[in-house]
Structures are given as C-alpha cells and as structure tokens.
Amino acid sequence: MAELSDNICVRKAQKTDLAAILRLLADDRLGRHREDTSGSPHADYLTAFDAVSRDPNQYLAVFEQGDEIIGCLQITFIPGLSRRGALRGQIEGVRVAANFRGKGYGTKMLRWAIEICREQGCKLVQLTSDKTRQDAQRFYKDLGFVQSHEGFKLEI
Amino acid sequence: MAELSDNICVRKAQKTDLAAILRLLADDRLGRHREDTSGSPHADYLTAFDAVSRDPNQYLAVFEQGDEIIGCLQITFIPGLSRRGALRGQIEGVRVAANFRGKGYGTKMLRWAIEICREQGCKLVQLTSDKTRQDAQRFYKDLGFVQSHEGFKLEI
Numbered sequence: 001m002a003e004l005s006d007n008i009c010v011r012k013a014q015k016t017d018l019a020a021i022l023r024l025l026a027d028d029r030l031g032r033h034r035e036d037t038s039g040s041p042h043a044d045y046l047t048a049f050d051a052v053s054r055d056p057n058q059y060l061a062v063f064e065q066g067d068e069i070i071g072c073l074q075i076t077f078i079p080g081l082s083r084r085g086a087l088r089g090q091i092e093g094v095r096v097a098a099n100f101r102g103k104g105y106g107t108k109m110l111r112w113a114i115e116i117c118r119e120q121g122c123k124l125v126q127l128t129s130d131k132t133r134q135d136a137q138r139f140y141k142d143l144g145f146v147q148s149h150e151g152f153k154l155e156i
Numbered sequence: 157m158a159e160l161s162d163n164i165c166v167r168k169a170q171k172t173d174l175a176a177i178l179r180l181l182a183d184d185r186l187g188r189h190r191e192d193t194s195g196s197p198h199a200d201y202l203t204a205f206d207a208v209s210r211d212p213n214q215y216l217a218v219f220e221q222g223d224e225i226i227g228c229l230q231i232t233f234i235p236g237l238s239r240r241g242a243l244r245g246q247i248e249g250v251r252v253a254a255n256f257r258g259k260g261y262g263t264k265m266l267r268w269a270i271e272i273c274r275e276q277g278c279k280l281v282q283l284t285s286d287k288t289r290q291d292a293q294r295f296y297k298d299l300g301f302v303q304s305h306e307g308f309k310l311e312i
Contacts, residue, residue: 018237025238034239048241055235057211078232079211081174082181082249083190085204090246093238118312125312128284128305140308149284151305152296156274156281 004108006065013060013072018049020069021062024095030130059116063109071096071109077120089117091127094136110143160264162221169216169228174205176225177218180251186286215272219265227252227265233276245273247283250292266299 003009013021018041026035036042052058052074063071072095078088091113096106117125128151129136141147158166169177174197182191192198208214208230219227228251234244247269252262273281284307285292297303 021237036240042240044241045237046241048235048237048243051235051243052237055213057213058235060237074236076232076234078246078248079204079207079214080230080248081177081201081204081208081216084192084198085200085202087204087207090234092234092236114310114312122312125310126284126308128282128307130305137306137308143310145308145310147306148309149286149307150293150303151284151307152282152293152301153304154270154281154299154301156270156278 002112004063004112006105006108008070008105008108009064010061010109010112011064013049013052013062015046015049015053017062017069018045021060021072024069024072024097025093027098028095030132061109061113063105065100069097070100071105073109073113075113075116077117077122083123086123087121089113089120089122089125091125094127106139107143110140114143158268160219160268162261162264164226164261164264165220166217166265166268167220169205169208169218171202171205171209173218173225174201177216177228180225180228180253181249183254184251186288217265217269219261221256225253226256227261229265229269231269231272233273233278239279242279243277245269245276245278245281247281250283262295263299266296270299 022035022037022041022045026037052060057077059075061073062069073091074093076090078090114125129140160166178191178193178197178201182193208216213233215231217229218225229247230249232246234246270281285296
C-alpha cells in the first residue's frame with residue numbers, strides 16, 4: 001500500500017474489492033451498457049479477477065480514501081521487440097467515483113501509474129480512449145500523452 | 157506449426173528468428189528510426205525476446221514461406237474485468253516483408269491472429285495504428301475492425 005496526497009492510498013485489488021470495482025466500471029456512460037452489476041458478481045467477473053491476479057504482468061489498482069474505494073485502473077506490462085525491446089505499460093479501465101470527479105484525483109492516479117511503469121522499466125506508456133470521451137482526451141493530453149494513433153476494436 | 161494457404165506456415169518465434177524479425181521491424185517507414193539493426197542483435201532485444209518467450213500471455217508469431225520469414229506479429233492476451241470480464245487479444249508489431257506486400261498476406265496473417273484470439277476465449281481483439289499509416293487503417297477496417305478509439309502514447 002502506498003499513500004498519495006489527500007489521504008489517498010493505492011494498493012493491488014483483492015477479491016473483496018470486486019463488487020466496488022464493478023460499481024465503478026458500470027457507473028459510466030459507456031460502461032453501464034456493458035457491465036452486469038445485478039446481484040453478486042457474475043461468475044465471469046470472478047474468473048477474470050483470478051486471471052488478472054495470477055498474471056504478474058497485470059496490476060489492478062484500487063485507490064482508497066478512508067474505507068471508500070474512489071477509483072481504479074489496470075496496468076498491463078507488455079514485453080516486445082519494437083522500439084529496441086521496450087517494455088510497455090498499458091493502462092485500461094480508468095474510473096473515478098462519481099462524487100470524486102473533477103477534483104484532480106484522476107491526475108494523481110495517472111501520475112502514480114506512470115511512475116509505476118517507470119519503476120518497472122517501461123519506456124512507453126500507452127492507452128486508448130473512446131472517441132466520444134472528449135474530456136478524457138483533453139485529460140490525457142494535459143498529462144503529456146501524444147494522440148498519435150487510431151484505436152481499432154473487433155468484437156468476436 | 158500451422159499451415160495457412162499459399163504454403164505459408166505460422167509458428168511461435170524462436171531465438172534464432174530474432175535477426176529476421178528485427179529486419180522486418182526496421183524495414184518500415186516509422187520502424188527504421190526506432191530500431192538498431194547494426195551487427196548482431198543488441199542485448200536489449202535478447203532481453204526482450206526472453207521476456208516475451210517466458211510470458212504465457214504473449215504469442216510472437218512468424219510466418220514462413222519455405223525458409224523465408226515473410227511476416228510477423230505479436231498477440232498479447234489481456235485479462236480484465238471490463239465488458240463482463242472479457243479477455244482481450246491485442247495485436248502489435250504487424251509487419252510483412254517488403255517483397256510480399258500488397259498480395260493479401262497481411263489479411264491472411266490477421267485472420268489467423270483473430271482466430272487464435274477466438275480459440276483463447278477472447279471477446280475482443282484490439283490494436284492501434286499510427287495516424288499516418290492510412291493504408292493500414294483501411295486494411296483494418298476491411299477486416300471488420302471499428303475505428304472507435306483514440307490511441308495515446310507517452311515516452312518515459
């Protein structure tokens with residue numbers, strides 16, 4: 001567990017955090033159509049949580065203030081040959097709880113994630129953002145990210 | 157080793173393929189400024205190759221016709237909670253050898269990669285493409301990918 005400013009702590013997610021993380025993922029304009037948060041976590045989420053926990057190249061982080069989980073994000077460390085064998089840190093599933101938005105917490109979360117990538121030896125941090133999330137895009141550019149790529153998805 | 161059509165075989169890359177893969181990565185408008193292919197492979201590439209080989213969630217594939225490596229790509233399987241715990245297949249480092257371009261080999265390579273993602277249980281295949289690679293973007297759209305996201309990179 002590490003402490004960020006404003007009494008925010010960050011740590012790896014535990015299985016007991018699953019319901020809170022799913023509420024964060026679903027409390028989102030796009031996420032609410034994608035997630036199933038009726039009742040206790042669906043078995044698919046438990047399977048996925050176990051797969052994330054077993055994989056040393058995944059870091060699913062939860063951010064807490066007191067007993068409340070106020071945000072989450074996932075970092076994936078991707079080894080590869082491109083760019084002189086650069087390790088990449090990829091960030092997915094960034095969410096801040098509704099009543100904590102617009103207060104700079106997201107910036108602190110991302111700065112922490114970038115620092116973790118640096119500590120792991122990454123040369124590059126990458127992420128994609130839905131084209132309709134224009135606020136998010138400004139946010140990432142303010143953090144120094146370059147909007148250099150088109151992001152493609154194929155549901156199968 | 158699997159056989160695609162046109163006598164193309166695909167298999168996991170071995171360390172002895174490294175020099176050929178690096179030539180493919182460097183034989184590219186953007187890649188030529190990023191890679192070091194002078195002399196034998198730099199130690200950074202060997203370290204990266206080992207990291208890729210050790211990680212069961214990486215599949216670095218080489219495509220061969222006879223004894224010649226004519227293409228490569230890397231698939232990363234990413235477990236996560238979003239989209240009902242969907243496993244994602246991410247494709248990076250797609251290259252076709254210069255004298256094999258424009259002949260439909262890339263399409264066959266990508267279709268093979270999508271099928272591998274399906275077999276692994278992925279619900280989503282994703283990739284990014286530099287905004288200046290307009291031919292590549294048409295290629296991915298023709299394969300059914302949706303250009304729904306902005307891709308951000310931060311060098312650290």
